């Protein structure tokens with residue numbers, strides 16, 4: 343079984359994430375997509391970060407009803423900040439029969455050379471990259487790389503930051519979120 347790992351803080355998960363994951367599940371050879379909720383991304387400062395449980399709950403609600411999409415709390419028990427290589431090593435030991443691939447936007451590919459042990463990641467795992475508008479360039483070492491696959495998923499320019507800021511200003515953000523996620527945010531008074 344081929345699992346595509348979609349790492350993120352998901353603070354909150356939004357329809358951009360879901361559309362990408364569903365596209366990968368339906369239009370690539372990946373059998374399942376796991377949304378790995380990251381407690382602490384190595385490059386990200388914690389600003390208005392909800393706790394792990396609440397971010398996972400939103401991913402759980404967003405993926406309910408999608409057979410191929412699953413929430414994953416695997417990084418909750420691993421050391422922080424969460425380096426992807428450590429999580430991959432842990433997962434591969436826990437599920438030796440599964441093949442784990444990474445899903446990432448082109449924005450993340452542009453900084454992949456700064457990730458811990460990125461060469462080792464590429465040695466052992468395939469990367470499925472979807473287009474995303476962003477500054478910077480992809481390093482030439484990643485051009486035509488046999489492990490890097492570009493998938494023509496739709497470009498969805500929505501960000502969790504924009505959603506959080508909009509909620510704070512009292513704007514309506516409902517079209518950008520699955521209804522069950524919006525209901526949770528509203529009930530819990532998050533991001534206000």
Ligand SMILES: Nc1ncnc2c1ncn2[C@@H]1O[C@H](COP(=O)(O)OP(=O)(O)OP(=O)(O)O)[C@@H](O)[C@H]1O
Nearest residue numbers: 349350351352353358362447498499500501502503
């Ligand atoms: N609209 C989008 N379309 C495609 N990929 C996205 C979109 N938003 C985020 N991503 C990607 O999804 C992964 C997880 O997203 P994450 O929650 O960490 O980021 P984000 O939505 O950009 O959040 P924030 O605005 O809080 O930085 C990251 O690799 C990010 O690049």
Ligand SMILES: O=C(O)c1ccc[n+]([C@@H]2O[C@H](COP(=O)([O-])O)[C@@H](O)[C@H]2O)c1
Nearest residue numbers: 349350380383384386425426427457458
């Ligand atoms: O392993 C690393 O060195 C590394 C460095 C930066 C980011 N990552 C992973 O990439 C994911 C997306 O990163 P970010 O900062 O765009 O949210 C994040 O959740 C981490 O799992 C991993």
